[in-house]
Amino acid sequence: MKKGTVRTIVLLATLDTKGLATGYIRDQIRARGHKTIVIDAGILDKPEVQADISREEVARAGGTSLDELLLRAQKTSDRMQIIQVMIEGAARTVKKLYDQGKVDGLLSVGGSMGTAIGVGAMKNLPLGIPKLMVATHFYPQALVSESDLTVMQCPADIMGLNPVINFTFAQAASAICAMAEVKREGKKIRPLVAMTGLGVTTPAVMKLQKLFETMGYDNVVFHGNSEVMDELVEEGVIDGIMDFSPQELLRIFVMKEWPWRKSRLESAGRKGLPQVIVPGSLDMIVLRVAKDNLPTPYKNRKIYMHGPFITAIRTNVEELNQVAEIMADKMNRSTGPGAVVFPLRGFSAIDKEGFAFYDPQTNGSFLKGLKEKLKKGVEIIEVDAHILDDAFVKEVARIYDSMAKRAMIRPG
Structure with missing residues (x-):
């Protein structure tokens, strides 16, 4: 990292299943001299690492309480209905941070549901803000659309830490830091x-x-x-x-x-x-x-x-x-x-x-x-x-x- 280029990287994930991965990436980013804000979009099990913005806050931003979502989860097998609340809540939470000047890059880690949450938040940010989705699969254009986000495919499922996947996470941390460190060009001169x-x-x-x-x-x-x-x-x-x-x-x-x-x-x-x-x-x-x-x-x-x-x-x-x-x-x-x-x-x-x-x-x-x-x-x-x-x-x-x-x- 160059002197004077400290950036704030937002990390978005379901910390009940992707917490260890998120914590590993967080530590890699901090080791490079940058700040992090960790957002938890999980809803079921306990988070594996501490969040800076809790799942309760994300659910409220999505229009309901976490308790209400947990009750819905017990009554229906339609996970997408529940996840949609967290998609909207995460997008609004990230946009609020951006409006406050606290987003120099966004990195998300996830499987199918986590990717839907991560991409939803990324599409709510302006062009030019670095966006990196670390996912277990590539997804259709209807999900990713034409956003300037980067998808990094994992070589294995994101379950815990191991020598194979840790290297991918370290590369992801390095990539988002490098993208965030790039200085934007000045204002345009010509139409x-x-x-x-x-x-x-x-x-x-x-x-x-x-x-x-x-x-x-x-x-x-x-x-x-x-x-x-x-x-x-x-x-x-x-x-x-x-x-x-x-x-x-x-x-x-x-x-x-x-x-x-x-x-x-x-x-x-x-x-x-x-x-x-x-x-x-x-x-x-x-x-x-x-x-x-x-x-x-x-x-x-x-x-x-x-x-x-x-x-x-x-x-x-x-x-x-x-x-x-x-x-x-x-x-x-x-x-x-x-x-x-x-x-x-x-x-x-x-x-x-x-x-x-x-x-x-x-x-x-x-x-x-x-x-x-x-x-x-x-x-x-x-x-x-x-x-x-x-x-x-x-x-x-x-x-x-x-x-x-x-x-x-x-x-x-």
Whole structure:
């Protein structure tokens, strides 16, 4: 540890089952010169180590008493109903500590239930605060989402201490200390533009990055998922949106796989930020399955293999009309300037003449739907070019720059 960099690391665990592990990590962190705050989210047996914030306090923060939870545990086998109280209580407890300036990093240890509690608290902290989940398994995206947390998988179950797992705990302690010691960069100087990209639009996004750099904008690109982008918009970090590849609209509103993301396309509108949308990659639905395992509804559609276990399906008129309706509704409700820039010769690297997904009629139906549904205040600009063409990329950059300047967000 460098001199003058004492940090406070919060440790969150169910101390009735993961207490020894937590105590070991706590001692490792303290040996490195940092402070710790231990939170107990256990509910059944006695804690194996002393907590700084008790399970009784966590339960109250979750909206009930520990005694009430213990009574519920005797009456039901539904553990999740009980754990949900501790998830909410732990999240509120950690957020309160953060608001008090007492969180420089958060480390949690757990199995399935402990991970749900730990991740729940981590997702309640701002981006940039170090978050390390030491878990017995990896968990689905629905639990972890797009948070900037790190998952460290244990080589054995977290039951007591032994030479195998102690080494993992020591590494975890070292990792969270190192992350917390990193000095954050100073405040941004230039406006920051958030962009979305996907592999089939990456060449154009890379060109845009260079153009924005020369125009005086910094940029950050989000690949296939914009959840973190929306968080940064809400936190006031982002100054404008270049939504070049909003492919997840299909996954959210057509396939209905991500219902928790129904607010997609709304954050910039609420903040009044300039927002340019390009239909990049909307020519495809991406399925993470091999060709032979395609669901029946997609078997007779145009397909493209992006890898052994990633299959793209060409979107049809009905699906793109759904997207047009959603996109228009959200753009119409935006409080900031917005525009849709439409490449007439294709939406991706495989949607151009002679390639697998080239279908100007379907794309044209999408354009017609947008024109019918967008209000007059939202511009729709047609460009006679392919999405990857230099001419299209330059036009998109010009439109964004003009819009940003009108919105009084000027590059430095």
